[in-house]
Amino acid sequence: MTGSGKALLRVEDLAVHFRADRKRFVRAVNGVSFELLPGETLGLVGESGCGKSTLGRALLRLGPITGGSAYFDGIDIAGADATGIAHLRRETAMIFQDPYNALNPRLPIGAAIAEVLAVQGKVPRAGIQARVAELMAMVGLSPDLADRRPAALSGGQCQRAGIARALAVEPKLIIADECVAALDVSIQAQIINLLIELKSQMNLALIFIAHDLGVVRRLCDRVAVMYLGRIVEMGRTEDVFSDPQHPYTKALMRAIPEIDPDRGLPNDPLGGEPPSPLDIPPGCAFHPRCPAVMPICRQDPVPATRFINACEIACHLYDDPQTNHQSTRERIHA
Template sequence: MTTLLQVKDLHVQFPAAGSGLFDLRQRKVSAVNGASLELKAGETLGLVGESGCGKSTLARAILHLNETAGGQILFDGIDMAHGSKADIARLRHETAMIFQDPYTALNPRQSIGQILAEVLRVQRKVPAQQVEARVAELLNLVGLRPELADRKPRSLSGGQCQRVGIARALAIEPRLIVADECVAALDVSIQGQIINLLLELRERMDLALLFITHDLTVVRRLCDRVAVMYLGRIVEEGPVRDVFDSPRHPYTAALIQSIADIDPARRLPEQPLPGEPPSPLHLPSGCAFHPRCRHALPVCRETSPPTHSLGARRYTCVHPEPLY
């Protein structure tokens, strides 16, 4: 499989709330702080981590919706973080996003048919006389009746709306879809249906999917690989089964422990570890995880941990050997 996306040592910063635009000592929020990951064509990568760790910011940077402060985002080998207008235009033609809240993601004044037709027109996917047929085809593809084309988003259920959101992403015929918490707002049974739909679409099309979630059970079901994010960095990454069976990073282990202990079907709690996740405004020195890590050594306070490779797996910790 060829590598479609390569993120290397990416940094994204925001001005901290309260510091003025002309404040010379303007403080920065390091939302993404040296994140690296890879996604191959046709592969599904889960991106997990506590709320606020930088998942959405990383996703938006990949789609060129956030400015970056350093690092590279190679899409098909071209660095989009420093891409030309033509490169970014190509990125827009080959990537799509599915959002968390299907209602606010759809224009309430347009009908479902108009929403999908607009993407087809803007992206020049089919000739004008074929737009209607393609809209019907897209609705079919996501398991909706073509008659729904005349309806407005508010007359649909949350699950139906999210199917429209997926149809809109597919209208682009993208090579990469980024789904940011796209089932989090749905009832559990509807979540299952949407996951099944994504599994089916992934089989039928050669789609790469970056699936952001804080639900590890969904990752286990849907994803080939998983990347675990902590305070702006990927701390462990690898095939789902390897990572779930024998986590190497203490943070990954804590996340997995927190679902295994309670009930395998349960969602990952927002706070799986003791203590608050530290703020990206004041990143801890050395390994960012050391204040919450029960395996921390004095050195973890001072220096960044090394990255180890183990087969298809990478993890960044001072301990190269299994701790669990």
Template sequence: MSAATPLLAVSDLRVSYRVAGLDLPALGFKARHVQAVNGVSLAIDAGDTLGIVGESGCGKSTLARAILGLTQVESGEVRYDGALITPRERLSLARLRGQVAMIFQDPYASLNPRMPVGEALAEVLRVHRKVEPQAIEARVADLLRLVGLSPQMAQRRPHQLSGGQCQRAGIARALAIEPRLIIADECVAALDVSIQAQILNLLLELQQSMKLALIFISHDLGVVRHLCRRIAIMYLGQVVEEGLTEEVFAAPRHPYTRALLAAVPDTNPDHQLAPQTLRGDPPSPLDLPTGCAFHPRCPHCEDICASGTRPTLRAARMGQVACHFDF
């Protein structure tokens, strides 16, 4: 990252969920918890793009919600523009939510089904007081045009729109607060491939023209490579590798990153399939292994990997890697 203060900085963030059982230690009952986010640290500069990649259930969406204060944080820090964000600091949290917008995975579920699209955008403008009341209608029309929709769409409800149109409306709602940072959580996963390309190109165009910072959460490495300058790889709640996207794709340092890249399908029929490098299944998040969480599946595992010392991110070329060894 640059020497200047990052726009958003996350430090040793931890989030856990209680999933089962009574919490009565005196009687011998202890609740079970999932460590959804397990000591994540990352940062993004103003105008930059960061992709967060990992298998389903690795903690990507929980991390996004924790950044915005939508999920309770167990420990760690979130700083926005240098200011510490906590639930008690209402002014800092309000500033964060006034400058950071989120685009959700399901375009239909993220909009009120009983509210016309135009009213959904107008509501954001009124709550955040972005324009004078008499200018709201014109601003709604501008936002719809900005995302490639006709202003006449303002009268339609979500069920009257296609998936792509509905996601465009969701992007327009995110832009209504005039954000400095957008967090897009699997925002094209529910769309057809052709519509995905349109939405991705729209996001890239808006990010470049408006100088937005963008955190793009996905399990699709190809999409992240197209969209993001930097990439962070998550495994079982931890960032195991982070760096420039092209550097990570060209020479991945963590065995898990190598396995992910090897699993990307090759459309050339003349190329042989990459050998399977992962063994076994991911461990249960309710019972994480000691040491490196990846060691039960790692082809390079040695005694130190299972010793109980979890590797943390360390400098590696233009990025960071959480591994005991250099590959």
């Protein structure tokens, strides 16, 4: 793991709820807590609709925060005033899933990058064009493409332009929301290699939101598994992949495609669909699909997280009061 021992981002019991009608709320994010160090990459994984993207947008104040707290480099994200949000915009950036829709179709990519530099005042106006060329070269784009509009570029080139635009603010934190999902496999590998290189060069902290667990395993230092608005397991990437503890995490790992043709599909695939966030079941939200469900799972709230085999777990399977668990900071950052 890279970075110092002081957290760059600290999130505690964060909630994001949306009103569905007069009486009901969608609990998209429902009590999430974690820390992120400078230079560290956290993979955020889970099925569609689990709240990953909502959480990412909330952390950059691109969406609402209903409850809890989040602090970035000393800034109270939830309570930030205009000055605080302006500072957040200068220190953070987001890479979006659709590389075409993330860019202004009428604006050449060089102008889109230059616009960020001008607004944030990162370089003198006379040096903007030189900095645009430098950023494009940094992400593997020829400066000759600066006058091209997004429609004239490939998906991979557009995503590289989006990364260059994100780097223009010289961020300490980037949130990448499914940023390789719309690209073919060979281009995905190039973008992942680029992110690994940039992270090392710039000591970037990165939250990488993804469905592809293989990509997460290669890129991320730690991984957090979300289910219906909550983190159910979190730990060092190799710990989670090699010895998952939560039944949901185990099901996700079993679903990873195997290259070996002699290996068949899992005998016990995870069935059903996640419950609606409008109607979260009592007890553990995963209990209707859990192969290890117990009576307590159907009625009692999910217990406080504890460390099991180096991973932070929220599950009734580990309710033994004698279980030895340490704080997140002690175990993750030891």
